[in-house]
Amino acid sequence: MTLEEKKQEVVDEFAMFEGWMDRYEYIIELGKNLDAYPEDRRTEDRLIKGCQSRVWLDWELRDGRLEFAADSDALITKGIIALLLDVYSGRTAEEIAADDFSFLEEIGLRENLSPTRANGLVSMIATLRRAAEETLAGK
Amino acid sequence: MTVEELRAQFPILSSQVNGRPLVYLDNAATSQRPASVVECWEGMALRTNANLHRAVHALAARATDRYEQTREFVRHYLNAAAREEIIFTSGTTGGINLLAHSFGEAFLQEGDEILIAECEHHSDIVPWQLLAARKGLKIKVLPVLDDGMPDLSALEGLLSPRTKIACIAQISNVLGILNPVGEIIRTCHAKGCAVLVDGAQGIVHGKVDVRALDCDFYVFSGHKVFAATGTGVLYGKKGLLEQMPPFLGGGEMIDTVRFSGTTFAPLPGKFEAGTQDFCAVPTLMPALALAGSVFADAELQRSGEEVKAYVLDALRRNPRIRLFGDPTDPARKVPLFSFCVEGAHHEDLALILDKMGVAVRSGQMCAEPLMDRFGVTGMLRASFAPYNTLREAETFTASLEKAIDMLT
Numbered sequence: 001m002t003l004e005e006k007k008q009e010v011v012d013e014f015a016m017f018e019g020w021m022d023r024y025e026y027i028i029e030l031g032k033n034l035d036a037y038p039e040d041r042r043t044e045d046r047l048i049k050g051c052q053s054r055v056w057l058d059w060e061l062r063d064g065r066l067e068f069a070a071d072s073d074a075l076i077t078k079g080i081i082a083l084l085l086d087v088y089s090g091r092t093a094e095e096i097a098a099d100d101f102s103f104l105e106e107i108g109l110r111e112n113l114s115p116t117r118a119n120g121l122v123s124m125i126a127t128l129r130r131a132a133e134e135t136l137a138g139k
Numbered sequence: 140m141t142v143e144e145l146r147a148q149f150p151i152l153s154s155q156v157n158g159r160p161l162v163y164l165d166n167a168a169t170s171q172r173p174a175s176v177v178e179c180w181e182g183m184a185l186r187t188n189a190n191l192h193r194a195v196h197a198l199a200a201r202a203t204d205r206y207e208q209t210r211e212f213v214r215h216y217l218n219a220a221a222r223e224e225i226i227f228t229s230g231t232t233g234g235i236n237l238l239a240h241s242f243g244e245a246f247l248q249e250g251d252e253i254l255i256a257e258c259e260h261h262s263d264i265v266p267w268q269l270l271a272a273r274k275g276l277k278i279k280v281l282p283v284l285d286d287g288m289p290d291l292s293a294l295e296g297l298l299s300p301r302t303k304i305a306c307i308a309q310i311s312n313v314l315g316i317l318n319p320v321g322e323i324i325r326t327c328h329a330k331g332c333a334v335l336v337d338g339a340q341g342i343v344h345g346k347v348d349v350r351a352l353d354c355d356f357y358v359f360s361g362h363k364v365f366a367a368t369g370t371g372v373l374y375g376k377k378g379l380l381e382q383m384p385p386f387l388g389g390g391e392m393i394d395t396v397r398f399s400g401t402t403f404a405p406l407p408g409k410f411e412a413g414t415q416d417f418c419a420v421p422t423l424m425p426a427l428a429l430a431g432s433v434f435a436d437a438e439l440q441r442s443g444e445e446v447k448a449y450v451l452d453a454l455r456r457n458p459r460i461r462l463f464g465d466p467t468d469p470a471r472k473v474p475l476f477s478f479c480v481e482g483a484h485h486e487d488l489a490l491i492l493d494k495m496g497v498a499v500r501s502g503q504m505c506a507e508p509l510m511d512r513f514g515v516t517g518m519l520r521a522s523f524a525p526y527n528t529l530r531e532a533e534t535f536t537a538s539l540e541k542a543i544d545m546l547t
Contacts, residue, residue: 020157020494021545028487028545052486052502054516073516074484075546076491 003095006087007103014107023108024076030086031079037071048123053077055124059131065090066131070124077120080109088128093135101125142442145433146526148173159496162531162538167312167340167475167522168500169362175425180367183418191417192391192408205421210407213372216427217357218348223377223406227420230371231339232262234358235306237373237410238335239266241383242304242356246333249275252302254332256318257283257512258311260505263337267306281307283512287314287464288471294323298330304355305334309341313504313518314464315475317344324353333379339363343524344473346434349374366426367419373410380406387412433525443525446532447474450521453536454478459543463513474523477504480539483546485519491542497535 001009017023041058048055053074059066068089072078087103088096109121146152149171154161163171183205189198191206210225219225228234247253253267257280271278279297282290289307298305305327309320324334338347338359349357356379361370375383385392385403390413394402403409433439451472454462459481466472480488489501500520503510510517521535 024491024494025545052517053484074486076487 003087003091003099010083010087011103011106027079027083028075029079030082031072031075031077034071034078034082034085035069037069041069042071048120048127052120055081055120057081057124057127061093061135065092066096066135068128068131080121081124083109084124084128093132096128096132097136140432140436140439142439142526142528145439146528148175148429149526150174152526156496156498157494162497162527162534164521164523164527164531164535165498165500166343166524166527167363167520169368170343170365170524171526172367173365173425173429175429176365176367176422179422179425180418183421188418190414202417206415206417209421209423212424212427216347216431217372217374218350219374220350221377224374224380226373226375226380226407226410227415228358228371228373229369229416230360230362231337231358232266232360234371234373235262235335235337236266237386238356238358238375239270240386241410242333242379243270243274243276245383247274247276247303250277250301252277252279252299254279254281254297254302254305254327256281256289256305256307256311258287258289258314258318258506258509259306259308259337260312260339261507262339262505263306263308263335264508277301280508281305283314283509286466287311287316288466289318289323291319291322291326294326295330298327298332300331302327302330302332305332306337307334308337308339309347310344310473310475311464311506311509312340312475313477313506313509313520315340315473315477315522316464316466317341317471317473320354321352328353340473340475342430346431355379361419361423361426364426364430367416367422369416370419370423372423377406380410385409385412389413391415439525442529443474443523446523446527446529447472449529450474450476450523450532450536459483463518474527475520476522477518477520479515479518480543483543485517487546488519488539488542491545492535492538495534495538495541497538499535 037056042056046056046058048057053072055072055077057070059068068085070081070085072081151171187202187205189202191203210222214222214225228237253276255264255267255278267278281297282293284290307318307320307323310317320336327334333355335356336354338357342359342364355376357374359372362368391408392404392412394404454460454476460478462478485501489499492499502517504520
C-alpha cells in the first residue's frame with residue numbers, strides 16, 4: 001500500500017466514528033496493542049519535549065526504509081503514536097520528508113486534542129521529519 | 140445565600156463545553172469571575188480610564204480615588220494595621236519576586252539561610268533560588284510528611300541564627316491542607332526569623348487576618364479569588380517594608396530624580412513603579428466583598444462542607460486512587476484534591492474528563508519538588524469553589540469512574 005493509500009484508509013476508518021468516545025476508544029485500543037519498546041532505547045536523548053506525558057521515539061534505517069519504535073506513559077498519546085507508526089514506519093525518507101501530515105487534521109486529531117497534547121503531536125511529527133531529513137542528509 | 144443564587148452571579152458557569160454542561164473544577168488555577176467584577180473592570184475602562192496620581196484633571200482624580208479606595212478596602216479585609224502595608228502587585232509571583240529582591244537586599248548576607256517548605260509551588264521557590272545564587276545564600280527545606288502535613292518536629296532544628304526568612308503556603312496548591320502557619324510563625328519568630336505566608340490558595344478558602352496570624356509578609360493573587368487577572372497584593376509589616384529598598388525603578392516610586400542621585404517615594408508608592416493596572420485593581424473590592432460574604436454565609440459553608448465530604452469519601456473509597464494530602468483531621472482539608480489512579484495516566488484522565496465537560500488540572504501543578512517527594516511524574520487535581528454544587532461533584536466522580544473504565 002502506498003503512503004497515500006494508507007492515509008486514505010485511516011481517514012475512511014475515522015469517518016465511521018460517531019463521536020469522541022468511539023474515536024478515543026479506538027485510539028486507546030491502538031495504544032494498548034503497540035509493540036513493546038526496547039528498554040535499552042528508553043533514554044533521555046530519545047525523549048520528545050513538548051508533551052505532558054513522556055514520549056520516547058527512536059528510528060533506524062533498514063533496507064532503505066525508516067523503521068520507527070516509540071512509547072508513551074499515557075495511553076491516548078501512545079495510541080496516536082501507534083497510528084503514526086502504522087502510517088509512516090517502513091516508508092522511505094523521501095516519502096516522509098515530502099509529506100505534509102495534514103491527514104491528521106482530516107481525522108480530527110489536532111482539533112480534538114488539548115493544547116498541550118497538540119503540542120506533543122506537533123513535536124512527534126517534527127521528530128519524524130527530522131528522522132527523514134537526517135537520513136537524506138546521510139547522517 | 141443558596142449555591143444556585145451564588146452561581147447565578149457567574150455567567151460562565153451556565154455555559155457548555157464539548158456539548159456538556161461545564162463542570163469547572165480548576166479553581167486552584169483561576170477562579171471564575173462574577174458579573175460584579177466584570178462590570179467594575181469594564182466600567183473602569185469605559186468611564187474612569189486615566190493614569191494614577193500624576194494629573195490634576197477630574198478623570199485622573201477619580202481613577203486615583205478608586206485605586207486608593209481599593210487599598211483601604213484590602214487593608215480592612217486583611218485587617219492590616221496601615222495602608223502603607225498594602226502593596227499592589229501583578230499577582231503572587233510578582234509579590235514574591237519583589238519580596239525576594241528587596242528583603243534580600245535589606246536583610247540577607249552571604250552565608251545566610253532561607254527556609255522553604257517542600258510543598259511550595261515554583262513561584263515560592265525560584266525567586267529565592269535566584270536570590271540565593273546572587274548573594275551566596277543557603278536554602279533549607281522543611282519536609283512534608285506522608286499525609287501532606289509539614290514536619291513540624293523538624294522545624295526548630297532547621298532554624299539557625301542565620302535563617303532570616305521562612306516561606307510557607309497557607310494552603311499548598313497540590314495538597315489542599317491548611318498548614319499550621321500560626322505555629323510555624325511562632326516558632327520562627329522565637330528564633331528571630333521572618334515569615335512569608337503564600338496565600339495564593341489560602342485567600343480562597345477563608346477569611347485572612349494578617350495581624351492575628353502575625354505573619355511578616357502575605358501574598359495573594361486576585362484572579363484566584365474572583366478578581367481581575369493581573370491583580371495581586373503583597374502585605375508586609377511597615378517596619379520591615381520601610382527598611383527595604385525598591386525593586387523596580389521608575390514611575391510612582393520616586394521622590395526626586397537627579398542624575399546626581401534619586402530619592403524614593405514613601406510607602407506604598409516605593410514598591411509600585413510604573414503604570415499600575417488601574418482598571419483591574421478596583422475589582423479586588425467586589426471580589427473580596429463576595430469572598431467575605433461567602434465565608435460568612437452559613438448555608439454556603441454547609442454546602443461546601445457537604446461537597447468536600449462527598450468527594451473525599453469517594454476518592455478514599457476507591458482502592459486504585461492514591462490521594463495526596465489526606466490529613467487525619469478532615470477540618471484541615473480544603474476541597475482541593477490531587478491524586479493518581481493506578482494504571483491510568485493523569486493526562487489521559489484529564490482529556491477524557493474534558494470531553495465529558497469536566498475541567499480538571501493534570502500534570503506537575505507547578506510543584507516539581509513535591510512530585511519528586513511522592514515519586515510521581517504528575518497528578519490529577521480537582522479543585523472546588525463555593526459555587527460548585529454537590530451535583531457537579533457527583534458528575535465528577537461518575538465521569539472519573541467512566542474515564543478509568545475506558546483506560547483500563
